[in-house]
Amino acid sequence: MKVLQMKKTRTAAMLLLAGALAVTAGCSGSGNNGNGNAPAANSAANAGTDAGGEAKADPITFSFFGADASPNWNNMQDEVGKAITEKTGVTIKAEYAVSGGGTDKIALMAASGQYPDMVFAKGDINKLVDAGAVLDLTDLIEEHAPNLKKVYGKYMQRLKYSKEDPAIYVLPTNDSIDQTYFDAGGGFELQQRVLKELGYPQIKTLEDYENALKTYYAKHPTTDGQPTIPLTLDADNWRIMITVTNPAFLATGLPDDGEYYINPETYEASFHIKRPEEREYIRWLNKMFNEGLLDKEAFVQKSDQYKAKIASGRVLGLIDQEWGYADAENAIKTKEDGAYTYAHLPVTMSSEFKDASFAPTGFMAGYGIAITESCKDPVRAIKFLDWLASDEGQVLRNWGIEGKHYEVQDGKRVIPADIQKQKTEDNANFTKSTGIGLYYAMGPHYGDGVKDPSGNYYTTNFPEQIIEGYTPAEKETLQAYGASTWIDLFPKPSEFKERPYGAAWNIPAPTDPDYNVIFKKAEDIIWKKVPEAILAKPEDFDKVFDDMLAQLDKVNLKKAEEIYTQAVKDRVEQWSAK
Amino acid sequence: MEAYTDKTPGKQAAAGAAEQSGLSRFWRKMKSQKVLYFMAIPFVLWVFVFSYLPLWGWTMAFQDFKPGRTFMEQDWVGFKHFVDLFTDERFYLVMRNTLAMSFMGLIVGFTVPILFAVLLSELRGKYFKRTVQTVSYLPHFVSWVVVAGIVTKMLSTEGGAVNDLLLGLNLIDQPIQFLAKGEWFWSIVTASDLWKELGWNAIIYLAAISGIDPELYEASRVDGANRLKQMWHITLPGIRTTISVLLIMSIGHLISIGFEKQFLLGNNLVMDYSEVLDLYALNYGLNLGRFSFGTAIGIFNSVVSILLLFAANGVLKKVTKESIM
Incomplete structure (x- = not known):
């Protein structure tokens, strides 16, 4: 190896650097100009706007x-x-x-x-x-x-x-x-084969759900020669919200307001995970884990491994939204007439809670x-x-x-x-x-259930079409519960009051940099601590959970919540203005 | 490169005749070597455009940068973002992870390939040697995404080879959740990195070894040195220069270890052990729209790298008389 000596060249490098800076300074003058300015008034000639848009235009x-x-x-x-x-x-x-x-x-x-x-x-x-x-x-x-x-x-x-x-x-x-929602894709999922073998029992509470998994798992410890997995979750990155933390509020009767619980009277926003009810839900997951019913790899696996397990048909229960596992489920749709597909059930922690998945948002x-x-x-x-x-x-x-x-x-x-x-x-x-x-x-689109001038639905999702798309096993389950689509099992939108802010997850995050940093830190804490609490020994559960709450306090979550409360109030004011 | 090699003797001559006017000598020299200078221009420009021009962006770290405004419209805030950075607890955690993983990587990723190269070069069977070498560097070409998948599968509690092996040997009675244990994360990353890069990193040492004069070995054999002694007294000293240069360069890279491995192998449970500086910059800088904060992290990163490089260079120069500057 040659030993390069280049002390003298350092001075030259400095000069070059200075030159470079001068050049860039010149270039950067042509930045963007100002905020949301009106578009250039070109193509005014192109004014032939009839509703059909038939006007043939240049590519x-x-x-x-x-x-x-x-x-x-x-x-x-x-x-x-x-x-x-x-x-x-x-x-x-x-x-x-x-x-x-x-x-x-x-x-x-x-x-x-x-x-x-x-x-x-x-x-x-x-x-x-x-x-x-x-x-x-x-x-x-x-x-x-x-x-x-x-x-x-x-x-x-x-x-x-x-x-x-x-x-x-x-x-x-x-x-x-x-x-108008005609079908449900969320709730708690159970394979049709489980429900069928158990004779379509009532599954309304976590206890019912747990018993169904337990009983079936005891009888069928393997599926096609591989071990059966009673329940698995997908905690890969943000998916933890969908399968772990969101179900915590859904099972305790709240509609989806993102990470927040919004007080319906005062619009005060606070992180929903802090609610004592949700601690009990997470405790239930802890119990499931310690009883061996929750997949040991639930918090380690990546989304593709999660889907691979589902596609193998050996996962009995999920707590997810259909879009999260649909492609895996499609792979086993035809097997035994769909016995390995999932039913959607509005499970709550106890009978005093009502699943608010379909609370109207406008x-x-x-x-x-x-x-x-x-x-x-x-x-x-x-x-x-x-x-x-x-x-x-x-x-x-x-x-x-x-x-x-x-x-x-x-x-x-x-x-x-x-x-x-x-x-x-x-x-x-x-x-x-x-x-x-x-x-x-x-592009914007009308929802399911809206008809066009010809009297047909705009979308292909209407009851007849949805039922057409079910597998025979799904139809059998639905029939046993006296329903025609999954949504019939869920509480109706009319049972809830429309929230004047829509849903809080869709309010743009305040651009206050402090807010974003606090929020991100809080999210990191929750994403780390909730799995830790679930995987803890039952006697350590409260310690871990309390530690999470203490850490949340430490990052000054209060401040973020106050800023968000203001955002919710502003949204209410804006949307109710005429 | 050509310019340097040609200039070196000239410089020595210049040192000899110091009283002569340096500048006029320089111009004369430059004139006589104008072709070489000309050839160097594209490379100087290259370094310029890709390494020096972006430095302009460092100004962002001292502003509250808002996209869409011109340079003159930005608010200057001095060292605010650096203060934010150094007062954030998470930053120290992240630094700990970064340094821990890079030191482990440096120690293992440095000694094992040298050992491997030395042992491989001792092998007699030509075809066996070549096969081993080729097989060992193939993983280098596999993307981290795939490697992470393999590692996860190997360490799985359900039919993962490692757990099956340990269970089969009765060393454990419950499968171990390797990837859920934060304190093991560093080792897992280091081990998978070693598996992936071992063969590739050994190539350069093998090349250096093959450059050693075979007569030295013959002479030592005549003097009665056995193979271990030959390795110790001829092979290793023969590749010492290569080792020091590579060591200095990897020390310079200590802090910028990238984030693919950590990103792909990590999960929420081990976040406190897996988040490295680059991930931190992504999560708390770019993704939150804090461009200035992200730039401050970048500056910190570069400054530390330069300091490390000079320190390593200085130390090695004293100890082994080898250096790259």
Whole structure:
């Protein structure tokens, strides 16, 4: 090895460095300009806006970033995608977050000032708004988007960003408008084979649920030669919220307000995990673990291992949302007529609690699509989104192409049996080739149960269609409980009062940097301590749990809660304004 | 490189005749070597654009950086973000993890490949030797995502090879949850890193060993040295320079150990042992939109790395007379 001596060159390096600094200083002058300024008034010539959007336009490509993973995205080479391009001239070049909700990607966008034309940013939209990256759509909607106006209708007030900043940055596309839920995908899950063998017992409380698992597990310690797992959870990163901490409030009668419990009278926000009821729920999980009913690997495994276990059919019970394990369940759907699929049951800690999964929220604005300041042609973009919101666009996105994916018989839209079979049994490939479902979050949409002028539902989720999609085993279970879909087992939305702030998870996080740091620290503590408490010896449980509460106090959680309380109050004021 | 090698004798000459005007000599020299300088320009530019230009971003650490504003519109806050960083308890925890894992990695990841290379070079069978070498460096090309999957599966309580083995040998009577134990996390990371990089890291030593003059071995055999003595007195001294240079460089990298391993093998239970500086910067800097705070961490990282590099270089220069600067 040669020994390099370069002391003298250091001086030269310094000079070069100074030069470099001078060069960059010159370059950085051309930064972005100001906040949400009005788009350039170009393409005014393109004014032919009839509701159908038939006006043939020049081809244009918009880039798009979506914060939810979309593994079946096919670069618009699917049938629906081709139809959209044909109608609107627009091709979408999309990129999707792979994991973690795109938080890091959006933060990078904000820092670099390089945005795609359109963004679906979910809860991270505040970063883009702060950076002045997204356009105020108020005027664009007024001038170019009759369909958007019609679809949002009475909820227009909810589109405004905040009390201080009443601009419309986001077209809410995550939630459906006037949705009636016909099916439930949450609650506590049990395999149909368990319920069948036990003779469809009443499963309302944690005790019922536990007994069912215990009895069946004792009789069937193995499944296809491998050990049966009575109950498993997915605590991989943020999934811990879905399968561990959210069920804690659901089982104790609260609706989903994110990490918070919002006092219904005072709107005071406090972390829900601090409630004594939830301590008892976590204690129950601790008991399940110590009795050997909860999978030992529950807090170590990654999501793919979790799904692999489910796909093997040997997991009897889950506490998850269907979207969290659906692809694994699809793999065993056809086995023994669906005996290994999961029933959804509204289990609560005891009979005094009522599962509030379906407590009404009204239309949830907030998460949706935004047009950025780097968009080439905001007018074309809004017209494109407007077209997606038109009756034609919505039917295309939900049903596909007439004659191909559905037929109209006696004025009714019907999905042919072979298409339905493909859709149920090989959903991933079906989605990839047809594109049905891929454009869901790209435009606003009516919810299930809303009918178009022809008297048909906009979506393919209506009771008949849902029941069609069930496996024979699911139908058998439902029949035994006297229900036609899972939601019949859950308390009805009408049994709850609508919360005037919608749901707290969808209020944009305050941009106060202190708030975000405290929140993140609290989240870290909960994500670490709750598993630790569950895996502790029963006699140590309280010690670990108390330690968690003490640590939460130490990071000054009170301050974050106060800031959030204010955000909730502001939201109530904004949404109830007329 | 060409420029340096050519300049070295010139410099020595310059030292000899110190009274001569340094600057005019320099210009003369430069003129005579203009082709070499010309050849060096692209590389200097390269280093510039990718290593020095980004330094401009360091200014962010002293501002309350808000995206979308121009440089002049940012608020300057001095050392606020550094104060935040050094008063955060979590930072010290994260530093502990980072340093612990990198020291363990340095010790194991340094000694074992040398040993492996020395032993491998002693092997006689040519084909066996080559096969072993190839097999041993293949894991280097496997992505950490896959390696993490393999490790998790091996350590699983359900049919994981390690637990099965321990159970089979009656060493334990309950499967051990390896990945749920925070205090074991560092060792697991170090061991998997060793498995992955052992063969690859040994390559350079093998190359150095093959450069040793075979006559030295013959001479020592004549003098009656057995194989152990040959290893100790010829092979190891023969690759000493390589060892010191690589040691200095890896010490410079001590603090920037990346985060893939920790990110992929960690879980919520072992967070207190698995969070390293880079993950901390991601979670508490970038993901919270605290760009300035993240930059402050980056500056800290670089400064510590430079200090470590100089310290290591200085110490080794004293002890072994080898250095890279």
